[in-house]
Amino acid sequence: MSKFTDCALAFRFSAIDRLPEPPSPHLLKGTLVHGALERLFWELPRGGRSAAAARKALDAAWEALENGPEAEGLEFSSDEREAFVRDAWVLVEGYLKLEDPDTVDAAGVELLLEAEVGGVMLRGIIDRLDVTPGGDLVVVDYKTGRVPSEIQERHRLGGVHFYALLCEKVLGVRPALVRLMYLREPLVIETAPSDQALRGLKQRTAAVWAAIERSCAAEDFRPKPGPLCDWCSFRSLCPAFGGDPSLAGDLAAAGTSR
Numbered sequence: 001m002s003k004f005t006d007c008a009l010a011f012r013f014s015a016i017d018r019l020p021e022p023p024s025p026h027l028l029k030g031t032l033v034h035g036a037l038e039r040l041f042w043e044l045p046r047g048g049r050s051a052a053a054a055r056k057a058l059d060a061a062w063e064a065l066e067n068g069p070e071a072e073g074l075e076f077s078s079d080e081r082e083a084f085v086r087d088a089w090v091l092v093e094g095y096l097k098l099e100d101p102d103t104v105d106a107a108g109v110e111l112l113l114e115a116e117v118g119g120v121m122l123r124g125i126i127d128r129l130d131v132t133p134g135g136d137l138v139v140v141d142y143k144t145g146r147v148p149s150e151i152q153e154r155h156r157l158g159g160v161h162f163y164a165l166l167c168e169k170v171l172g173v174r175p176a177l178v179r180l181m182y183l184r185e186p187l188v189i190e191t192a193p194s195d196q197a198l199r200g201l202k203q204r205t206a207a208v209w210a211a212i213e214r215s216c217a218a219e220d221f222r223p224k225p226g227p228l229c230d231w232c233s234f235r236s237l238c239p240a241f242g243g244d245p246s247l248a249g250d251l252a253a254a255g256t257s258r
């Protein structure tokens with residue numbers, strides 16, 4: 001949904017033409033840190049989640065990731081590789097400054113939930129679902145990027161409200177809190193999902209889906225130039241940058257985006 005509202009043309013290239021995107025060190029670092037924290041909570045009981053255990057979890061996650069498909073095409077020198085893992089450790093250390101993992105009761109990690117909302121099947125992976133001592137559920141989302149501005153923050157919280165909605169639909173219980181953990185700063189931002197927020201989300205889901213259907217029917221996916229263009233993998237095809245989007249089909253068949 002956010003991809004479509006950010007830029008309909010980039011959405012088309014990614015979700016409809018399914019053009020492959022080049023590997024990104026930024027995304028890979030996020031995957032690595034999430035993998036380390038997943039191991040810390042899923043493989044170790046409370047009482048065993050020390051900083052040393054977190055470091056071992058990071059090293060094990062890197063070993064699993066380094067030669068896998070997500071790292072394919074990224075060619076690190078040994079210095080770059082070392083700096084990459086060192087920075088991932090800074091993020092894990094940031095997490096350890098935010099809470100003591102031994103105090104956490106995690107009901108699930110990397111939890112895939114799916115439910116129909118307004119005629120649309122929504123799927124989401126929750127980084128961690130906690131149970132508080134009082135029995136409430138808390139959705140935890142780790143962020144490895146920078147803390148966003150106030151406007152972006154509302155956008156991001158809208159995104160994580162999806163997880164609250166999915167929990168309510170699948171588990172029959174609305175989480176008491178959605179917690180974003182920004183590991184770089186480190187900083188926590190929390191929100192309690194209200195009736196109004198979830199109702200708004202359902203309406204927005206239906207509206208965005210209707211807009212996607214209209215774009216598909218008219219084959220009309222317009223570029224929306226903005227700050228995200230700096231990270232867009234499809235600039236060479238984008239008319240806002242002198243590209244020709246009609247080449248997307250040929251590139252998809254060739255398995256490349258440029």
Ligand code: SF4
Nearest residue numbers: 007223224229232238
């Ligand atoms: S370069 Fe910008 S406008 Fe063009 S497709 Fe990418 S995000 Fe959209």
